[in-house]
Amino acid sequence: MQTLNMAYIKRYYAPASTGNLSVGFDLLGAAFEPVSGELFGDVLDICAEQAEMTLAIVGRYVHQLPADHSDNLVLSCFYAFERKVGQALPRLALRLHKNLPVGSGLGSSACSIVVACYAFNDYFNKPLSNVELLQLMAEAEGGVSGSVHYDNVAPSYLGGLQLMLPQSEHICRRLPWFEHWRVVLSYPGTVLSTKAARAVLPTELSLSHSIEFAGMLSRFVSALYIKDEADAAAALQDLVAEQARIALLPELPQLRAALCARGILHLGISGAGPTLFALCQNDSQAEFAAHYLSRHYEKNQDATTQICRLSLSGARAL
Numbered sequence: 001m002q003t004l005n006m007a008y009i010k011r012y013y014a015p016a017s018t019g020n021l022s023v024g025f026d027l028l029g030a031a032f033e034p035v036s037g038e039l040f041g042d043v044l045d046i047c048a049e050q051a052e053m054t055l056a057i058v059g060r061y062v063h064q065l066p067a068d069h070s071d072n073l074v075l076s077c078f079y080a081f082e083r084k085v086g087q088a089l090p091r092l093a094l095r096l097h098k099n100l101p102v103g104s105g106l107g108s109s110a111c112s113i114v115v116a117c118y119a120f121n122d123y124f125n126k127p128l129s130n131v132e133l134l135q136l137m138a139e140a141e142g143g144v145s146g147s148v149h150y151d152n153v154a155p156s157y158l159g160g161l162q163l164m165l166p167q168s169e170h171i172c173r174r175l176p177w178f179e180h181w182r183v184v185l186s187y188p189g190t191v192l193s194t195k196a197a198r199a200v201l202p203t204e205l206s207l208s209h210s211i212e213f214a215g216m217l218s219r220f221v222s223a224l225y226i227k228d229e230a231d232a233a234a235a236l237q238d239l240v241a242e243q244a245r246i247a248l249l250p251e252l253p254q255l256r257a258a259l260c261a262r263g264i265l266h267l268g269i270s271g272a273g274p275t276l277f278a279l280c281q282n283d284s285q286a287e288f289a290a291h292y293l294s295r296h297y298e299k300n301q302d303a304t305t306q307i308c309r310l311s312l313s314g315a316r317a318l
């Protein structure tokens with residue numbers, strides 16, 4: 001209990017992230033931060049070195065986490081980090097500010113994993129390289145969702161819009177982005193586990209479908225590089241997950257039609273959902289989308305809608 005009010009030695013932050021970005025199932029992800037400057041991501045305080053590991057949890061979404069803190073990803077990341085480093089590390093008093101809702105499609109588990117691994121590596125003088133750290137994060141994320149995918153951990157750690165590069169030693173690469181784009185993230189307040197949302201996915205894609213998927217992702221990436229905003233927006237088509245997941249988010253088509261009728265570029269599923277992301281060309285569109293989604297998509301007191309820009313820096317010490 002004492003850690004709840006303890007001063008901290010170091011404080012770390014990792015931002016929310018949107019996996020898939022509609023067009024890049026498991027291969028594309030972006031980190032976002034509210035334009036208001038609010039910290040919409042988890043914060044981890046290292047409060048003291050001591051004989052045993054302890055974790056206190058505070059923050060808006062603490063009630064969505066298991067009551068038994070020994071199950072918390074922050075602690076499992078500490079032991080996984082210690083194993084990867086290969087030497088016994090001093091035990092810490094930790095405090096997690098759980099600012100992201102769990103099972104939301106905002107990369108909540110990834111965010112806790114990223115902030116924890118980043119914090120331990122920084123605090124213990126960087127024994128792991130960027131790539132080793134990213135692999136550790138992805139393994140931890142795989143343990144939660146049932147499959148190793150980097151599309152939340154990579155952007156939350158490195159910032160920006162990240163494209164995964166299968167079989168490359170680089171793991172992922174940052175893509176260009178339109179600086180004036182705003183993304184409205186709307187979380188309805190209901191929980192959807194990533195495992196459950198993955199269970200409904202098709203296990204195979206036909207040849208023609210695979211080519212269409214690869215083609216649409218290529219169209220999006222090339223449009224970003226040549227700065228063709230209209231073509232990039234037109235390529236935001238989910239040809240893998242949306243059809244299978246629509247039964248879990250039945251309001252999406254109607255909400256999308258209403259927002260796109262106002263010139264908003266796209267409304268898609270953030271990660272596995274239920275959060276939706278609206279891609280907007282400017283602040284006034286973003287304000288409209290935020291107002292509309294707050295009114296028509298939020299369902300309870302856990303809900304939140306945030307107007308965001310791309311998080312350029314990702315995880316960091318505060």
Ligand SMILES: Nc1ncnc2c1ncn2[C@@H]1O[C@H](COP(=O)(O)OP(=O)(O)OP(=O)(O)O)[C@@H](O)[C@H]1O
Pocket residue numbers: 064065066071072073074101102103104105106107108109110112144145152192193194195271272273
């Ligand atoms: N610090 C933590 N943050 C988030 N989830 C945690 C944490 N510690 C343990 N968990 C558990 O990990 C699981 C996270 O589930 P899940 O992957 O569905 O959520 P999510 O990461 O919020 O989803 P998404 O990636 O779609 O945003 C839950 O069972 C949750 O109780």
Ligand SMILES: N[C@@H](CCO)C(=O)O
Pocket residue numbers: 019020025026027105106107149151152194197198241270271272273
């Ligand atoms: N790419 C993952 C993201 C989970 O947030 C999925 O859609 O299942």
